[in-house]
């Protein structure tokens with residue numbers, strides 16, 4: 249019997265989720281029950297070794313395990329989620345080992361992808377409530393300079409010790425809160441795509457993230473709330489086989505800044521902090537919809553561009569050339585002529601319904617700013633060192649880089665994207 253387990257939705261690849269104070273002490277039971285006869289092999293970095301790695305080794309040894317010597321990545325500069333590094337790690341894992349990722353987002357992603365390459369299970373021991381990626385399938389990686397999600401199974405077991413999570417640096421919890429906050433707008437995007445018949449909401453997946461969301465966001469200092477919210481988000485992605493339940497235009501904006509190589513004071517900005525700033529911007533953009541009736545919106549709408557005009561505009565938006573295959577994605581989803589006119593008509597027909605749904609789903613921009621500020625997360629582009637033009641360029645470029653239908657697509661197709669973006673300047 250493994251103590252302190254928390255129920256996991258049926259059908260997940262993740263089988264065990266332990267979240268408790270002192271949960272590291274449950275590791276021997278998890279390993280004995282799930283991976284009998286396997287020798288633990290730990291991936292960590294200098295910081296997470298001190299936070300939990302040493303203790304994990306001590307507990308394992310005291311319980312009759314003979315763990316391999318841990319592989320410790322340097323803590324400074326922070327390890328990068330390079331596919332090439334995962335390939336190296338995969339080669340290092342011995343055949344009779346059960347790998348354990350003791351760390352936060354990057355350490356976990358590196359080992360998740362490495363274990364996926366070897367087709368073996370792994371255990372996640374998170375050291376901060378900083379991202380929703382622990383429980384998701386796929387790793388957020390970089391290959392040849394491009395950010396990508398590498399498909400691979402999620403951890404078979406997660407052992408999250410609240411004492412460890414609470415001792416993480418405060419900005420990591422603030423970042424996790426920012427990432428969790430983005431589920432507000434991610435839900436808004438899905439409500440829009442559903443109202444337009446483009447991507448219907450799947451109620452089971454929706455409930456998993458959205459039902460407990462307001463409670464989990466109600467106390468940013470409560471590590472258990474934040475971690476549970478992030479874990480639920482990861483499960484929703486396992487269930488839906490896509491990141492739709494967890495990520496909308498706010499994540500696409502943060503991907504744009506990442507692809508542009510944005511740094512602040514010589515360091516990359518954390519995922520949660522970029523997403524927090526982008527989430528406030530997307531709430532404002534969605535409030536453009538809430539603030540205008542369908543009639544007002546129709547009157548303000550700019551005429552649609554011809555295919556050629558729009559293609560020229562797309563080339564200008566993507567001029568920096570650092571966005572991977574964005575041009576192809578943008579061309580593939582481009583509507584023009586009669587197809588655009590029909591979509592526009594549909595948008596204005598559903599405008600009132602979308603307004604009502606968003607009003608119910610979102611916190612107001614003022615509320616959102618207050619909640620994120622209280623959590624210690626940034627809400628203004630200057631707080632993460634973005635110049636205004638780079639900040640404003642993001643929603644325009646974000647609309648082009650993925651197939652996912654977001655509020656930015658809706659507003660572009662309605663001829664209102666520029667008017668909506670003007671509200672965030």
Ligand SMILES: [Zn+2]
Nearest residue numbers: 380427519523
């Ligand atoms: Zn995220």
